[in-house]
Amino acid sequence: MADSEFIHSGDDKKGQVQEMFDGIARRYDFLNHFLSLGIDLYWRKQSVKALVLEDGQILLDVACGTGDQGFSALKSAEIQVVGLDFSFNMLELAKKKIDDRELADQFEVVQGDAENLPFTDNTFDALSISYGIRNVGTISAALNEFYRVLKPGGRVSILEFTEPEGWFFGRLYRFYFDHILPKLAGMMSSKSAYSYLPESVRHFPDRADFKALLSSEGFRQVEHRDLTFGVTAIYSGVK
Ligand SMILES: C[S@@+](CC[C@H](N)C(=O)[O-])C[C@H]1O[C@@H](n2cnc3c(N)ncnc32)[C@H](O)[C@@H]1O
Incomplete structure (x- = not known):
């Protein structure tokens, strides 16, 4: 795409994304809460x-x-959480937070690729991914893996940024995402990573197309729910 500063699909995208998150890991939590005004919780x-x-x-x-996301899930039920990510630096911070909260017996993390999960078929009762699916190299490959490792009847919940559909809020959102957010983030972390964010949201399939992808990988009861004027959506489905 002519207006692209970044790679938006395939294996080359993975290297770019991994390097980006390793680079911003130290400031990630602060920026997440600050730039979303705390609504991410x-x-x-x-x-x-x-x-x-x-x-x-x-x-x-x-x-x-x-x-x-794992900490949020642990508040809702007595469960075990396995977290997977390919960024070493992000995982190091996750491990520290797990230890600080004394949750090591309920929450473990492993380094791995969402498109090639190191788990056997039908292992998990539930699977979540928050603000991650937009970043994988090949979305259908990741969804295929999610389906494989879920037990029959298991649920998937995918949280992802979306473009608001209303005229007024859509314009406000684009102004914030395209102009304010990269500048603010640039002052505190990496401008490049936060220019990638709006671009990657634009390259992500729209709501109907993404639901069609989930269905085509075999998920049933596929639904989406817009949150906060459609800035974010939750997609869910059942194996
Ligand atoms: C925006 S962060 C979201 C982190 C966390 N889920 C949250 O909600 O704060 C995206 C994460 O996806 C990870 N990621 C992207 N592509 C991945 C892949 N193919 N396999 C594993 N992790 C990946 C990045 O390393 C990064 O930690």
């Missing part, structure tokens, strides 16, 4: 709700980063 909680977790279940949180 609410978005995560809603995404966990869609998993309908029950005590004794095991959740795989793919692209877990520094672990916040």
